[in-house]
Amino acid sequence: MNPRFLPYLLILPVTLFLCLFFLYPFLLVAKQAFSTASGLSLENFREVTGYWKFPISMKNTLLLAAIVVPIQLALALLMATMVNRMQKGRDLILYIWTIPLGISDLAAGIIWLAIFEQSGFLNSMMNGLGVVDRPVNFLSYQHPMIVFVAIMLAEIWRATAIMLVILVAGIGLIPKEYYEAAEVFGASPWKRFLRITLPMLRPSLQTALVLRVILAFEIFAVVQALGGTLFPVLMGETYAYQFELLNGGAAAAMALIILGISIAFTLIIMRALRVPKGATI
Amino acid sequence: MTASATDIIETPADTRKSGQFLYKASVVFLCAWVIVPLYFLLINTLSSPEAVNAFPKSFIPEFDLGSLAFFANFAGILTALKNSVLVAALTMVMSIAIGAPAGYALSRFEFPGKGLFRLLILLTRAFPLPLLALPLAVMFIRTGPDDTAFGLALVHTTLAIPFAVLITFSLFSGIPIELEEAAWTLGCTRFTAFTKVVFPLILPGITASAIFAFVISWNEVFAAAVLTIENRTLTAFLLQNLDTSPLHLKFAGGFILIVPALIFIFAVRKYLFAMWGIANR
Amino acid sequence: MAEIQIKNVAKRFGSYQALHDINLTIADQEFMVLLGASGCGKSTLLRIIAGLETATTGEVWIGGRRVDHLSPKDRGIAMVFQNYAVFPHLTVFENIGFGLRMQKLPDAEVRRRVERTAGLMHIDQLLKRYSGELSGGQRQRVAVARALAMEPDVILMDEPLSNLDALLRLEMRAELKGVLAESNTTAIYVTHDQVEAMSLADRISVMHEGRIVQAATPVEVYRNPAERFVAGFIGNPPMNFLPANRLEGGRWQVAGQTYNGPATANGAVEFAIRPEDITPSDSGLPAKVRLVEPLGAHLLVTCDVDGSMFRAILESDLNVKAGDMLALAPQTDRIRWFDPQTSLAVA
Incomplete structure (x- = not known):
């Protein structure tokens, strides 16, 4: 066989697979979103955006992402720099910090449910300290702020690990000589972090942020476990359209809206953190 | 958090001691932040159903297997567990079988269209893929694999493939091409050089990325809920019964979801960072 | 008998012409050194002879047989790489015996040949070790032993000593010369080090910008450079x-x-x-x-x-x-x- 065709033969399975299970269904979603009984129209979009829950679920999703992602980024950077200067126990600490990486959003929701539910550990603790004498039902419509905080904490708890892994890997690729050179020129540790670590980490920051932001817009199971219908989010509404309202067209329209937001934010992040050509390590 | 980071880093020599203390305290605090919620779930899992629903909670587990026994006897849950394992195993096998050849092609050959192919892979990673489960549900009903482990595994494979390709790409890139060339000059064909030299060297890494694919599938909620009705996976089953199932069932289920993840992250911890380091660039 | 003939071999990488119309005959059992600065095409030529690279045009003959369409394993060659390419997952014994196992030789024969070549390269104490436990010089010995164990018609070496430190290089150079002289194989050796070339070669082919500018004995190349480039390249100072x-x-x-x-x-x-x-x-x-x-x-x-x-x-x-x-x-x-x-x- 001609060796020139070998690479194409090797990438053929992936390409076929992705065409069949990625590009094709994507076209189907698009088609379904734009088609109604009367033919091609924006009717589905009008329907979902006109629904009273839409602005709330949009606001909730964006707000959650806007608060959770920056906190995760700061936390992951902090943890990564802490790990970087650690000599003994590094492996153990890293393992502990990356445990949530393997935990699904549903399981994370359930874990935080154990803390926030009416007979849960938060109530037990507050009771033990004498702050409350009867357990409070935190996850109810009377406490929307606490529902929000619970979801936020669960998300931060669960999904900081993926950023940590990407950033630790990225920091590992920065040659030590740069730090030594900066130290010789008199840069303080904080300046070294700002002037060397952060700029050199740009490709990793890009990957980490894109991945996290996209996943933040897809938030679903954590919310289902902790807030249920108290805290509508886009993905939850999509699920409801498909299964409770049995409206496939509307679900597809919602899917495209989420996709649109994801793409928009991906482009913004890529642009903001782009690495000039030739400035790579 | 971020404020304390600044403190640690900018500590002048005379207050180094307090900086060290702050640093260690932060490490301990962050470890507790990860472990304590897990511990709470463990308490709930290892307590009798009565204790789980009682108030106030004890902060030490009573080592009663009542909740787990209830979980095991709950109708349909063992089937769901079996389905989860089956889907995850299928995903693991398919994503490596399909993804690894492409990773090899990317690491070993320069060919026209390589850039485009990489873009397709990265694009896949940047999409909210579970959304594509909606049209696939329709497609599967028409073609057969609806509500089967295989059908869901196809979707999960789409989810896992970008990771499989990028991770195997970085693994193969870590094996010097000279080793293969040496094998060719010593009487190997391209194929036997792969099986005798590259494969044994790459096996641990491949195992790690296979486990990664397993965890992706094991944890996935949305597509699983959309695509299975009778043959629910564990995540889909728990999600569907969130409103109705008793607390001790949720906690036991959450615990069962987490256990394999803990083991898997431990098994792949060595590769986690190497995988991401190169896959980023 | 393994005379090597290279006839009108040229190689392009895209728009870059790496080799121009190379013609060279290497006699049976001759030690030929390809000498030149980096980027002159010497490694490319060696890799074309090995079959690791295909020539854009031209023919390669080994022992009266045209081989340019054959894969490396069918050319009757063995090769020593710059980075040694010792397989990390195999012991020294299995590394040296790798090619013999591929030929499905009986165990006793594999053992005999591995032990003989390991003795020749003074690494018979290391047969149970893995490459991670070896020094650079020891790895180099394993790589040479692995090639010699094949008892090839032709042995190809791509800058085999350039990763060693100066003293070790001197020692290995002398040893390599002795071992190869006894083995009766034709050898092609690529290097950028003219002292190495002088000391090892029966004949040196000086290469420059994808051409062979002179192929002659070391003394001839030194005393009577055929081109101004050779005169300005060979000798320290030139x-x-x-x-x-x-x-x-x-x-x-x-x-x-x-x-x-x-x-x-x-x-x-x-x-x-x-x-x-x-x-x-x-x-x-x-x-x-x-x-x-x-x-x-x-x-x-x-x-x-x-x-x-x-x-x-x-x-x-x-x-x-x-x-x-x-x-x-x-x-x-x-x-x-x-x-x-x-x-x-x-x-």
């Missing part, structure tokens, strides 16, 4: 060049001095002389000393002759310092002449 103007009767004027030179040449040629073929005398090339570098046994004196840089290796007891004027006399039978148009040597 030959000195000075412009020469034609006088009548095959006599040429160089920096005010007159020397006998080629009779049939055009208006101008270049005069060339090696630094060690120069002695200070009463009459000679007028040289202004710029720099004196003591090398122990000798002095390396850099001068200015008629506006050109000119280096001489002189006796170390000579008392010279920067700024002195010297008269430097070339040993007349060592003077060489080059045509500035074609760069070729003229006699």
Whole structure:
């Protein structure tokens, strides 16, 4: 066989697979979103955006992402720099910090449910300290702020690990000589972090942020476990359209809206953190 | 958090001691932040159903297997567990079988269209893929694999493939091409050089990325809920019964979801960072 | 019998022409060194002979058999790589026996050959080790033993010593020469190190910009460079060049001095002389000393002759310092002449 065709033969399975299970269904979603009984129209979009829950679920999703992602980024950077200067126990600490990486959003929701539910550990603790004498039902419509905080904490708890892994890997690729050179020129540790670590980490920051932001817009199971219908989010509404309202067209329209937001934010992040050509390590 | 980071880093020599203390305290605090919620779930899992629903909670587990026994006897849950394992195993096998050849092609050959192919892979990673489960549900009903482990595994494979390709790409890139060339000059064909030299060297890494694919599938909620009705996976089953199932069932289920993840992250911890380091660039 | 013939081999990488129309015959059991600076195409040529690279055009023959369409395993070659390429997942024994196992030789024969070649390379104590437990020099020995165990017709070596430190390189060079002389194989050896080339080769092919500019014995390449490039590349420091103007009767004027030179040449040629073929005398090339570098046994004196840089290796007891004027006399039978148009040597 001609060796020139070998690479194409090797990438053929992936390409076929992705065409069949990625590009094709994507076209189907698009088609379904734009088609109604009367033919091609924006009717589905009008329907979902006109629904009273839409602005709330949009606001909730964006707000959650806007608060959770920056906190995760700061936390992951902090943890990564802490790990970087650690000599003994590094492996153990890293393992502990990356445990949530393997935990699904549903399981994370359930874990935080154990803390926030009416007979849960938060109530037990507050009771033990004498702050409350009867357990409070935190996850109810009377406490929307606490529902929000619970979801936020669960998300931060669960999904900081993926950023940590990407950033630790990225920091590992920065040659030590740069730090030594900066130290010789008199840069303080904080300046070294700002002037060397952060700029050199740009490709990793890009990957980490894109991945996290996209996943933040897809938030679903954590919310289902902790807030249920108290805290509508886009993905939850999509699920409801498909299964409770049995409206496939509307679900597809919602899917495209989420996709649109994801793409928009991906482009913004890529642009903001782009690495000039030739400035790579 | 971020404020304390600044403190640690900018500590002048005379207050180094307090900086060290702050640093260690932060490490301990962050470890507790990860472990304590897990511990709470463990308490709930290892307590009798009565204790789980009682108030106030004890902060030490009573080592009663009542909740787990209830979980095991709950109708349909063992089937769901079996389905989860089956889907995850299928995903693991398919994503490596399909993804690894492409990773090899990317690491070993320069060919026209390589850039485009990489873009397709990265694009896949940047999409909210579970959304594509909606049209696939329709497609599967028409073609057969609806509500089967295989059908869901196809979707999960789409989810896992970008990771499989990028991770195997970085693994193969870590094996010097000279080793293969040496094998060719010593009487190997391209194929036997792969099986005798590259494969044994790459096996641990491949195992790690296979486990990664397993965890992706094991944890996935949305597509699983959309695509299975009778043959629910564990995540889909728990999600569907969130409103109705008793607390001790949720906690036991959450615990069962987490256990394999803990083991898997431990098994792949060595590769986690190497995988991401190169896959980023 | 393993004579190697390379016929009209050329190689392009996209728009870059790595090799131009190479023709070379290497005799059976000859030790041929391909010598050149990095990027001259020497490794590409070796890899084409090995079958790791395919030539854009041309033919490769080994032992009277055309092999350019065959895969590496069917060419009867063995190769030693710059980075050793010792398989990390196999012991030294299994590394050396790897090719023999691929040929499905019986265990006893594999053992016999592995032990023989390991003994030859003095690594018989290491057979149970893995490559991670070996030093660079030991890995290099394993790589050579692995190639020799194949008892190949041809052994190809791509800068095999360049990753070793200087002392080890010297030691391995001598050993390699001895072992290969006994093995009766044809050898092609790629290097950028001219001392290595001189000490090992039966013949050296000097390569430059994808061409072989001279293929000859080490002494011939050193004494009679065929091209100006070879004269300026071989030797440390290399030959000195000075412009020469034609006088009548095959006599040429160089920096005010007159020397006998080629009779049939055009208006101008270049005069060339090696630094060690120069002695200070009463009459000679007028040289202004710029720099004196003591090398122990000798002095390396850099001068200015008629506006050109000119280096001489002189006796170390000579008392010279920067700024002195010297008269430097070339040993007349060592003077060489080059045509500035074609760069070729003229006699």
